[in-house]
Amino acid sequence: GDGERRAKAERMFSLMDGFLKNDPFSLQKDILNHVEYTVARSRFNFDDFEAYQALSHSVRDRLIERWHDTHSYFKRTKPKRLYFLSLEFLMGRSLSNSVINLGIQDQYAEALSQLGFEFEVLAEQEGDAALGNGGLARLSACQMDSLATLDYPAWGYGLRYEYGLFRQVIVEGFQHEQPDYWLNFGNPWEIERIHVTYEVKFYGTVEEADLNGEKHQVWVPGETVEAVAYDNPIPGYGTRNTLNLRLWAAKPSNRFDLEAYNTGDYINSVVNRQRAETISNVLYPDDRNHQGKELRLKQQYFFVSASLQDIIRRFKEAHNNFDELPDKVALHLNDTHPSLSIAEIMRILVDEEHLGWNKAWDIACKVFSFTTHTVVAEGLEKIPVDLLGSLLPRHLQILYEINFNFMEELKKKIGLDYNRLSRMSIVEEGAVKNIRMANLSIVGSHIVNGVSKLHLDTLKRTTFKDFYELWPEKFQFKTNGVTQRRWIVVSNPSLCALISKWLGTEAWIRNADLLTGLRDHVDNPNFHQEWKMVKKVNKMRLAEYIEAMSGVKVSLDAMFDVQVKRIHEYKRQLLNILGIIHRYDCLKNMDKNDRRKVVPRVCIIGGKAAPGYEIAKKIIKLCHSVAEKINNDTDIGDLLKLVFIPDYNVSVAELVIPGADLSQHLSTAGHEASGTGSMKFLMNGCLLLATADGSTVEIIEEIGSDNLFLFGAKVQEVAELREKISTLKVPLQFARVLRMVRDGYFGYKDYFKSLCDTVEIGKDFYLLGSDFGSYLEAQAAADKAFVEPEKWIKMSILSVSGSGRFSSDRTIQEYAERTWKIDPSRCPL
Ligand code: NBX
Structure with a gap:
């Protein structure tokens, strides 16, 4: 019963000596413990880098404690949650930021100086987490900091690239690129969740099946890989709230074992399995001309599929009716990179949860919002239909259906203006047929955001003119901000x-x-x-x-x-x-x-x-x-x-x-x-x-x-x-x-x-x-x-x-109030 559970919890708590203590003496003890047992060096002999490792692990412990409290609080109070979907996060270093947000920088400085170390010197030991290109990616990082600080119940989702943005080396004045194998020296800020995994499928065919007398489309995939979660705690400043940035890594799925056994070609099948890991291997450097690379599309879908499975599982744990989804979940598309989410949620709701198309579409549109970081049409992302059709055959069908319905609705509103219809179509006709990811994102979202006032004005006049005239109420701007922390x-x-x-x-x-x-x-x-x-x-x-x-x-x-x-x-x-x-x-x-x-x-x-x-x-x-x-x-x-x-x-x-x-x-x-x-x-x-x-x-x-x-x-x-x-x-x-x-x-x-x-x-x-x-x-x-x-x-x-x-605090508050409709949810002390 309840009493029993409580007694058990109290015993656990006292066994663990309550919460971690933050006075300099306790911090020193924790650091030295990590030197000895985590870093496995002698506490009488360790260098700056080892000190940095031990120090970060002691900070990590404190983050985990708050992370647990925050998430059990959210679980209990069931607020509407925001899921921020982004293929890029430029986090940089974490140590100083975490210690400052935890409010214990003075204590750490004192603890370290008594051990003969200087905090600033150790902080310099950390390498950057550069899982992104530029402004867009650093904006995501600033916004996560603000979401945590303002107590919003949010999660970030991204990819755990093994190679971040290339390192720039200058040789005789020329730029050379070197791989950024950033995990080489370990990453104390992530928590590997070996049991939080999802299967992500690719290729294959779509077949028609009969379900209770009704025809259904069933995707029979050709390849399966596994997504493993790595959680990165994001502490807020002046609050106990600590959010989660969940990054997915690809690893081979065990499903392949059977195949290896059947074909008898053991060595080749192991080599093939290994290819799965390439999906999350490397961040694409932004050249803003989209080349229709298969690996890039695979990354996008891998990210979308794993994140949505996780989100839907969490929703279903607490709710039993998808009608509630828009009241409990906001999904934000950071640029068009995660916009396959729109097709994926339709596939889940229609093919797997057996909702009717119209009902599913209504839910999807209420759940998604979208921010674009681009001005000119040439910068917008396109995916060749052939590529999409071979990698994700069922999604291509769904995209065609979304577009068909949209075109029908549009014809009713604007008549047979074929030029305008073809400009607004999600499918671009031509020598190479393309899916226009921006058109998809606008059609499937209830709010479309620009990143400054001038940006939105320009979009309304040029790139998104047709859409603005159709749905003026959808368009908003939220001027970017950065975190003063x-x-x-x-x-x-x-x-x-x-x-x-x-x-x-x-x-x-x-x-x-x-x-x-x-x-x-x-x-x-x-x-x-x-x-x-x-x-x-x-x-x-x-x-x-x-x-x-x-x-x-x-x-x-x-x-x-x-x-x-x-x-x-x-x-x-x-x-x-x-x-x-x-x-x-x-x-x-x-x-x-x-x-x-x-x-x-x-x-x-x-x-x-x-x-x-x-x-x-x-x-x-x-x-x-x-x-x-x-x-x-x-x-x-x-x-x-x-x-x-x-x-x-x-x-x-x-x-x-x-x-x-x-x-x-x-x-x-x-x-x-x-x-x-x-x-x-x-x-x-x-x-x-x-x-x-x-x-x-x-x-x-x-x-x-x-x-x-x-x-x-x-x-x-x-x-x-x-x-x-x-x-x-x-x-x-x-x-x-x-x-x-x-x-x-x-x-x-x-x-x-x-x-x-x-x-x-x-x-x-x-x-x-x-x-x-x-x-x-x-x-x-x-x-x-x-x-x-x-x-x-x-x-x-x-x-x-x-x-x-x-300040990104202002930006995030505007998003929360005007777009996501979420309220602060502050974890008690
Ligand atoms: O996003 C930038 C804009 O150029 C800036 O004006 C803006 O302040 C910033 C944040 O809103 N865009 C940007 O950084 N884009 C990319 O990094 C990018 C990455 C991948 C890609 C295309 C663009 N395929």
Whole structure:
């Protein structure tokens, strides 16, 4: 009975000595225990890495405790849950973030220092979890942190790639890719659930069967692999709630054994089994042109199938009627990558649970919501029908049926407008037939989200115009945000302390709107002095890193000017480099007296190019060639330096962003859906030099246009400029710097030719030439502001004060209230 269970529980609890204790002495005991029994080293002799391992295991224990409590609380109270489906999560390191969110960083620091270790040094031992490409993937990570902190009953689902995003190695200025075999040194943050497994099926045929006199489609699959769950606890800040990020790994299914036995070809069948594991082996680097690769489609379905089986099993444990599904479950599609979920849930409900099609469809549409991170139609994901039909024959049937019904409904509404019908169809006709994953996601979701106001406006006018006119009420925007826990508290401890001191509270760590309180001190000279010191400390840290990575010594008096993000033509790193060449050229032509008035600059560029993206790789090489010339010019000295930071990733970002004075966000207006890097720089008191694109428009609303350096054509103007692209006037300076590259001033003349061609008059799609004049003016304005330190610091303070709206806490709260309809559910202490 109940009493018996309670007595047993109490005995267990006392046997375990209650909850884990967090005083420094208990932490030391736990760390040493892990040194001896988990790491299996002597507690009298262990190095920094082993100390890091033991330390993380002691943190892991504390996470697991809270994880258990949170999940039994959710199980008991049965709130509506959100399942966040994403093929990418860029978590970075976990140690500092976890310890801070658990609220025991001081205790750990003390415990370690008594053992002769320094927390920060051990934290450096951890490698990044880089299971994603860029903005989209880091956004998922920030949003998980906010979901946990705001007590929402949510789960994340993803893939446990064995190889994360490639490591970028620079050899003679060229990018080379190396595999990121990140699990090599173990991963203390995951919990392997050997018993949480599901079978995932592929290939085969569809047959018709008779069930109680009714015809049914039955999928007879040809291949089975197993999905194993790996759970990654996500602690919230200032709450006991600890969510789960469940990542799936592929392993061979035991079903194959029988086949091996039957065919007698034992060795080959073992080799074949092993192939199953390749499904979750490697993350696809984003090149934004979808090539219809079978392995990629397999990954997507593997992920979708395992996640939905898990979700439906959990739902059925607590509920017995699928009508309740939309009240208990919200499924969120992070871009179109998991959008096969829509076909899969129909297959489960219709083929396996035997619901009628219409009822199943009604449930599906209520359950799904969708966020797109793309602007232009060419960036949207398509899957060749042939490929899909062979890998997932039943799903192709279902997709055709969904599309047929949609087309019928559409005809009733808009008549026989065949052009529009064919544009909106889920199936793209043509030489190669494709499934349009975005159309599927829009049709199957009740809400479609853009990632900034401007992004949604653009989608409504262009890419999704037809759908917007059909279902205006479906379309919303949720401006992206980033978590101040990682992007201030973890990465910029000095700024964190300063903010808390002047606000008189740490409450801003859970409520970023409070940062506006800093405005009260914006003219206080003492505050300015401390603010300046914080930036100095962070610049020193960054300067040391630069010297270690590239051998270049940089002056702390120079303006640290940073552009770090994936390399893309639309992000216009080339504009930055051409601007730097222009600056160099001006310096060379200046007399000694004038040079004294020049603001010294350290230009820092970092980012990875997709392995197959030739133009992006040439931009990286150009950056190195220009850097070589400038940095070795003794005539220039500290007035101008250019450094490329290799292998830009989350932990490099944590070092670079706090040390930046100026950061550049140069996308041609209308091309960056949102941009999230800018928000991290803003939170760290770094001024922005940017186009009016994506979320920058909203940043301006918060901090005012005189607190950043804005330049370039506006969205409305971009279309017009492109109309007259062959006659566009470009400034003389632009032609001049481009000529320098063409003429081989930086070497590699032939290699850079095709790069120069992309911005030649008439072909300059991203409008570097026509924005160049305005870009140089904005740069000049930045220089002018930098020599008035009081003004600069004030702008910096106002940037941080206005950054509250760009906390992912705000984004997540909007999603929860307007899209997912979920409520906070706080696990009691
Ligand atoms: O998503 C990015 C957008 O470009 C940013 O403007 C936006 O701020 C960010 C978060 O909403 N998109 C992005 O990062 N996409 C990918 O990384 C990507 C990955 C795989 C793929 C296509 C795109 N197949």
